[in-house]
Amino acid sequence: MSNILNVSPSPHAHGKETTRKLMFGVVVALLPALFTSIFYFGYGAMIVTATSVVSCLTFEYLIQRFIFRKPVTITDGSALVTGMLLAFNVPSNLPVFIIIIGSFVSIAIAKMTFGGLGNNPFNPALVGRVFMLISFPVQMTTWPVPAGFSTGYADAVTGATPLAIIKEGLKNGEPLSQLVTQIPTPSQMFLGNMGGSMGEVAAVALLIGFAFLLIKKIITWHIPVSIIGSILIFTLILWLLNPEKNADPMFHILAGGVLLGAIFMATDYVTSPMNPASMIIYGCGIGVLTVIIRVWGAYPEGVSFAILIMNAFVPLMNAYIKPKRFGEEIKNG
Amino acid sequence: MSLTVLLTIICLSILALFSSIILYFIAQKFKVFEDPRIDEVQAVLPAANCGGCGFAGCRNFAEALVKAETFEGLNCPVGGATVMGSVAKLLGKEAPQVDPTVAVLLCNGTPEFRPRTSRYNGASDCRISHNLYIGETDCSYGCLGLGDCVRACTFDAIHMNSETELPVIIDDKCVSCGACVKACPRKIIELRKKAKKDRKIYVTCSNCEKGGPARRACKVACIACGKCVKVCAFDAITIENNLAYIDANKCTFCRKCVTECPTSCIIEVNFPPRKSVIEVEAGVVNDNPNV
């Protein structure tokens, strides 16, 4: 027989999932949010997204090819996902040079210095975003008002986000009942007609993406549900205690980056915990921290910081919270 | 300077002073007495922390040396006689005479000599392949070529030759720590006594099957014909389990066995070419830069 046979240890079959398919699945889930952001913010959205994606991919290619001298893996889709998520976290009129700096921080510092895909402890897109927020606070907190393709890019008309309005207002002592007239209605926020970063505006688009991710088994329900659930419960308690000083739970969930963070950022494979019990603790931690920062902290938005803080605890959770093994003897003997 | 700054400086200085006093007393109270000679011995050792002495690092070995009555069984293969001599002088003991050794691969099964009969497609690890099956050839004793020894070496002394699919040991860099010997799942790397000019004569085969199956699997296998034993005037060669073995202590490098071997599985390394040349097509010889 001229056939030389292949021999390898079992198993001799493999499922259809590959890293690339999972990453591209996330990209597809982000498309509804991408389209709504282009719909509301026009050219700005397109420029910001394109710049972010291209610079992320470029930095990863350059570092892998010339510094690491190892095979280039930009086609596995992870830099593409980071690029899109980074774009969704910023205002649509952010100057190009800031986006490039942000991409550099995300890819080179938050991902590559740790060894590349799979080794980073912190969510790269969030590290980039927080870096840009702290280094360029003015540009990162001037949000264009949605006006479709007439929003413009460098010359966009800007206004405060609903979260900022509420935060400032409450600090100045205005009662909530008065403030709610200045912010969009819940249905407007659900559909995305509000100021904010590109990814956070349209709740409906993000929820469609969530459904897609669940159906394709790319993520499980544990993290998003525990984040949203804990925010809901915490803000519900606060609102019931003092309806004039605290916004209602629905507002907290629809405004700001809660949905984007819960569905896409906190569920990043590399930086989230690996077993269901840890995931729920992780999600609740993010929820509680977000509300604390929003209500008592200096920033109007707390999701990015909350996720980064919980990322720091993930290795600890992975090491100590173990799944209950099959046949684990709970009693001795 | 304002009062605030002055007060801050004074407070922090007092704090620092207090902390250092407390730390000093704690350090004194919980001090572990260590023989100062351990530090001296450790300074002499090569600091490779390779484990070749059998201890977990140079410090551990230094402790053992200081505690030991004699140096029986204690040797640093990396530092060799010079280091052991210095340590002996320091501690006022006798350094034993240990022959330097070098790692040698007892297999010459290149693809040319040992045909590949299957393709291994699993994880690139010799132990895994060894646990799975006979290997890509018909010899269940031979080198698997997946590099466990290369990965185990911390002295950069072994490299895989992609043409011969066998590891090549660089004598100058090999310190005989034994890591590769431990790593090889087939146990076919041996630490052989080093001779002058790095010369070696050894049987490049580990196959214990009878001559027929061994030769069918590999052209340069040892078939245990016994000719080498007969021709050796120094009783250096023995045959056990269908495999010949040359004792490096008895071998005088007369090279008669090399000529006599019908399958060319005994090879000579680092010798000048002979007058009547029998070309030995050993992959190992060709790779040696000293020839």
Next chain:
Amino acid sequence: MLKTFPIGGVHPPENKITADAAIEFLPVPSSVVIPVTQHIGAPAAIMVNKGDYVRTGQKIAESKGFVSSNIHSSVSGKVNKTDLVTDTSGYKQPAVFIDVEGDEWVETIDRSNEIITEVKLSGEEIIKKCLESGIVGLGGATFPSHVKLTVPSGKKCDVLIINGVECEPYLTSDHRLMLEKGEEVLIGVTILMKALNVNKALVGIENNKTDAINHLTKLAPIFPGITVHALKVKYPQGAEKQLIKALINREVPSGRLPLDVGTVVHNVGTAYAVYEAVQKNKPLFERVVTITGKSLSKPGNYFVRIGTPVRCLIEAAGGMPEDTGKIVNGGPLMGKAINNTDVPVVKGTSGVILFPKEESQRMEISRCIRCAKCIDACALNLEPYLLMTLSERGLFERAEHERITDCMECGACSYICPAGRPLLDYIRLGKTSVMKMVRERNMK
């Protein structure tokens, strides 16, 4: 709601190409090679010499010790030699080479087709008969059955579980056996019940074999105590611990046996072999083997004599396809790849699968993205990504703490890993190292 095991599991494509192929008898080959290690435990000691004439069903190797098994000749003819042959262990093992002459059976074997329902032997006699007839677990583990049927003092068994699950893709030997020899299988179950002194037996069958489920459900009422249960299709439902959990909701503790939760599991093939041994005096020298593969022209199920080289099976299936890249002895998830076709069929061979070249190469390995799909897939709730890293780095004490020895090597983790990491390869390495470490520790 179909019963199933709650944690883990994957859904590989079933590929039961031969599900409708009725079992045929493979013609006796011209020579057979019967290895002496076909079971877990000590190899059997060869009792015949070169030149001896043996008959079909004659004992040719004696079981050595309690955990061992007798081996019988599957053909009649002359012993050519006792030599080494490469078997599924990947290495050469001693075996008896027999040149076939005719097909003369030992006279005590009942060759008639009559189905004998009445079980005349007592429980103890049944166990002795299993030992004499060389019965081992035919689900693939090949554990000597007489050992499994001997309940040590201090342990109790209140229910017998019969494994008709056949969760591995491609394999259909158990399916066809249940369909075509259903009554014999159930008689075998009653024999096993008698040996264990239990009055309840549950037969678990995966729901992709509805014809077998219906057939056995119809026959079961004749046999008191036997009930048939359909189970959800999920790999590895056929694993002992998962089957026990699904059927009777008991969890076998880590490191223990099913007997510790009051049950014993036997494969349907073993039940059939027990029927033949006890009712027909026929020792184990023949079994149903599935020969299958997408490129084969005539895949099918055959009664094969032990010792038949795999190449005879391939010839019966229409010859070796041009594009064959890999041949697997067993199922695609737990079977062993062989490197030549002279490997003989042994007691544990449930199937032979020929994979075309496109399906014979492993995926390229890339980095672990910590997606946790391996943890989702593990039916024992272990953490394969961690066990692989610990084994690679040699951190065997920590691996022991993480229960690496619980792993049943089902392959679901490697199957599902999107990065193509060789999880099971390293976990196996870790297991052997940890077990060696534990043995050395216990010896001190």
